[in-house]
Amino acid sequence: QVQLVESGGGLVQAGDSLRLSCAASGLTFSSYAMGWFRQAPGKEREFVADITWRFSSSTYYAESVKGRFTISRDNAKNAVFLQMNSLKPEDTAVYYCAAGRAVLRGNSGGYNYWGQGTQVTVSS
Numbered sequence: 001q002v003q004l005v006e007s008g009g010g011l012v013q014a015g016d017s018l019r020l021s022c023a024a025s026g027l028t029f030s031s032y033a034m035g036w037f038r039q040a041p042g043k044e045r046e047f048v049a050d051i052t053w054r055f056s057s058s059t060y061y062a063e064s065v066k067g068r069f070t071i072s073r074d075n076a077k078n079a080v081f082l083q084m085n086s087l088k089p090e091d092t093a094v095y096y097c098a099a100g101r102a103v104l105r106g107n108s109g110g111y112n113y114w115g116q117g118t119q120v121t122v123s124s
Contacts, residue, residue: 002026002113004097009118012087016122020082022097022115033103034073034080035111038093038120047107048095049082060105065091087122094119 008020020036035050049061049071059071070083080097094117103110 004115006118029078030075032099040093
């Protein structure tokens with residue numbers, strides 16, 4: 001079956017960096033768009049970034065993370081990454097990766113598979 005397993009979360013201070021990883025199995029990874037989402041306590045899940053499998057893996061970011069976060073993928077390793085720099089307390093959330101064949105850019109539409117999430121906590 002399809003599995004998405006996130007890792008790399010943790011407790012950091014404002015201004016620090018973290019790199020999240022998502023290992024995928026059970027699917028033809030290179031044929032899926034991948035996205036990162038997050039959910040803070042008491043808030044709805046929100047889009048963070050996505051990367052396509054077409055068009056040389058184009059990327060798309062939420063305005064709140066643009067310029068600070070970078071999404072990338074390694075199709076040979078069936079993995080997607082989220083490099084998070086200049087972290088802010090408002091970035092505190094559980095981060096999820098997701099996979100989909102025909103996704104809507106910038107939201108959760110079209111994602112078929114979701115990971116369990118990894119906690120990121122940014123202290124001020």
